[in-house]
Amino acid sequence: MKRVLLAIAIAVIAVLAWGWHANYSTEMPPSSAPGSAERGAYLARAGNCMTCHTDRGGAAWAGGRAIDTPFGTVFSSNLTPDPKNGIGSWSSDDFWRALHHGRTPDGRLLYPAFPYPNYTEVTRADSDALFAFLRTVPAVAKENTPHNLRWPYNTQAALAAWRALYFRPGVYEEDTKRSAQWNRGAYLVRGLGHCAACHTARNALGASSDMMDLSGGLIPMQNWYAPSLASAREAGVADWPTEDAARLLRHGAARGATVLGPMAEVVQYSTQYLSEQDAEAMAVFLKSLPPVEAAPASGTRQVDSAVALRGARIYGEHCTQCHGEKGEGVAAAYPPLAGNRAVTMPVTANLVQVVLGGGYPPATAGNPRPFGMPPYVMKLNDVDVAAVLTHIRTSWGNQAPPVTELDVAQQRGGAER
Template identity: 75%
Template sequence: MKSLFALLGVLVLGAAAGWGWWVNFAEPDVADTPAAQVSVERGAYLVRVGNCMACHTGRGGEAWAGGRAIDTPFGIVYSSNLTPDRRTGLGDWKADDFWRALHHGRSRDGRLLYPAFPYPNYTEVTRADADAMFAYLRTVPAVPRENTPHGLRWPYSTQAALAVWRALFFRPGEYEADAERSAQWNRGAYLVRGLGHCAACHTARNALGASSDMMDLSGGLIPMQNWYAPSLASDAEAGVSRWAVKDIARLLREGVSAQGTVLGPMAEVVLYSTQHLSDSDALAMGVFLKSLPQAEPAAAPEVPPVNELVARRGAKLYEQHCAQCHGARGEGIAGAYPPLAGNRAVNLAVTANLVQMVLGGGYPPATAGNPRPYGMPPFVMLLNDADVAAVLTHLRTSWGNNAAPVSELDVARQRGGAR
């Protein structure tokens, strides 16, 4: 009997090792798309939808030449040079190599790529779209810029650790259309799940930086940024099941709509990516996002009473610094400053975004549909932690809002990382 269990154990380990080897080292089956089918113009559109330039252009650097530092809990990853420079970029790459990177997360030389490059999402991109993207990148000016070595801690810096991560959390697979759904819904799903890589922010991650379900879109803290990407599967957070599809599309393309405004990291996504969506693609994404199953509403929280001194302090600070724009009763000004009464962002259980906005201020992105957005100044130098906690507590407990107070500790945790 012991021998039987030992044999079964060996078989299980062998199967696991075989699967890990296949995911990480088996040569993927690739085949070039005929050149006549590749559209450079379409590729230019797709790399914008994928928001590729935002990461692959360093601060103050030349377009597509890489070098942007991406903070992770495991160290710093630097984006690579995507220009067609033969020595430092993609000049010697072929379409097969680019497809392998996008779909399998492997470089031209066989190295496993770090998932700061969101290939767990890009794996769903079709071969035809990948070839179009590569064709466009071949046309950008070549920039001879050496790739910056990553600054990851051991053992995360090793290919062995990355191979284990991939065996546990990565499964390559092109998007498969749902025959029960419309072509428009499937187009939206393809963009949200693949090129849009929405789950990269809107899905919670475990201690190893992975998610058990890359497509649940149920919200999560964005690693190292101190912003919370709210759930797209909850009407209490950022779900849009009750919105008109045209309003969802407008938010994606303009950064503002009658129901909300994008700020923080999402403002950058709209600025560099979604404002360039075609009308049909923006509507398709709206159809898909509107269809997401919504979580059951949580029971109303029991909000502890607010200290009277804190309440007075918060009300006074609001009158001094906030009421001119947001109104004496949090009603806001239509088309300029959002209402705070009944605002989902104000009532979120996670207070990170509120603290970030007060400390760092912020503007919606300047877009073709909203070229001169109204914004909010930073108060990081004007208000101390107790002030910020008091004014946010005032917002969350006034005008029908019913959310827990914000503590000085909540503010202190965010202050060092405000960006």
Template identity: 65%
Template structure:
């Protein structure tokens, strides 16, 4: 009788493996027609359009190593399941896209498959790119084909088993991915639809601003409602909540300015979003940025949850935090947290200060940070790092102070939280 549980477990394991194999085989069925022969000649206008779209998708950031040839791949992207390495997008025959056709490229964008039919990992955001139109896919392909060919073999992924297997990826896709293209909402304006297309598709904003489950998938029901960016310990705030980063109450020119220059009268970008502005959105047209603003302003607001009642910080923490603020922060941010317009952000009434979790605050004080150096703001003011100046207890105390001074109300930042972010931070 003691063998029965073991036999049951073995049977369940066999069924699980069989189900995974079945799903894998079903996923291997690919009915996309792939045209043979050399690709058609691209016009200069199509190549220029593709270059613009590559900026909109921020493609070069992931497909270029530091100091490496643009788009030659090899950048390691850390995930909770191991490291995925970006591929070579130059037109090299042996190691890049030289043998790919426009149909191959469309299949990768739309259905997450390589030229040989292999399933791609969603670190390449095809769950978002699937909404890209065929015309835009062809323009991107034309641009990438125009680049100088660089012979750089693709680096094998370093993923843990079973995440390293195609059957496991097939199961993930069966659960969380359905190919599709952007469908115009006829009840909305052309501008709104353009913004929605950019935000949901090439912009892949949901890849950061939507929470992920234990298998790394986003939930459409929580689209753009905020989430912790895996492996980076930055919180991408909700774009639907007025208490986080909702834009419904912003003027359109302020949103455009934020995406174009990294700063606006209502706030500034820092951390991963500063990189997005630096490498992507600053190059978009004012018309496209205005369209994105129109869409973001229209997002249905997330119902505000009652703020949790947080006890006042312990007196010793409050006293210590106030003293540290006076020593290190008051010169820039002011004795009442008022900041300096155009230079140092106000801390009083700043919703970025009271975000929960406090990951971004800890990151900024530990490692410093600047708004991006853009054409519209070439010399941004920044925050120096304090990782070697403040202990975990010091940093927790000063952040607790600013989160509970000048009308701010937020839970205490603990020493344990600071230590966790410090020891797991990846820049």
């Protein structure tokens, strides 16, 4: 019965959606002068495009990388200039339509795993430059892998309904009251950088009500939490010097902070290649975000004495050598745990992930030999992980709720899927 009602609802919305799309103008803005392939290569790095469009162990830009979603698996497409399987037969107008409208040359709607809700703000000039660059990469005759999505999410009707509810093509409009540097940063964060794709919470249909609130969200299927970029209690940089925030983007480490998990991949393959000017522009914009004060993660449950003793013992056996007896860390090597906002955030997903799977900062020009943390997934059971994290979150002045065995079990189960 639920499937029938869902089908009826989708059909009704889809009829309205197709009507809206039929009346929506997809007129192309005039193409700029032929785009610079060299500039396009820089922009492709800024957008971290190759990471998704290259399968692990596969040819660059030939697609096929699986992107898991709550609705099934989407596979990235071949962006090489192969005329049959890639974009060799596309025009610059076709490429712009994909970025700006989320449509293929034949009019089919693209799935928003390709972040066109962000890329819609990319200028026509930058689109042309990206296209010019992609025309220069080696052509690979690799067929695109069909998506594997559950019904009804595998239908164009459902996608049209989703777009009618959550997507409007747009362009970046400069804020004339702000500096050129701020506008450049806003353009990169909102468009090619597509920061909101991770740092904004999503609803049950995978959409964000506000693409630019950047107030944090759990990354679907990855079990990592992208912290709020607007909260000083999470990952906000409003009170940071601009150069420190820019350094974190380019080097992966700054001011006692280190990027791990999915953000380490972003720095590794994308933001470390930003120019100093662009990194500073993004930092200026991020520093200006309206503050969103997340509730402090104050301790609400008393820690059981047996858990406290167990956690302290495990910390002494496995953690003290790097992080210090009092969680002070080692400068330029191991981050402090005392007073570390990554430790005391209400969402504990990242802490559990790091203990189970290890923590590996990116190797960058500014930090070529980063110190990493080994995984403990085979050494510590769920009770041990919960105990040691509870010890860390409640020691040396840290005041955060304990981590439960269930918290760990959920993360471990997600990592094994």
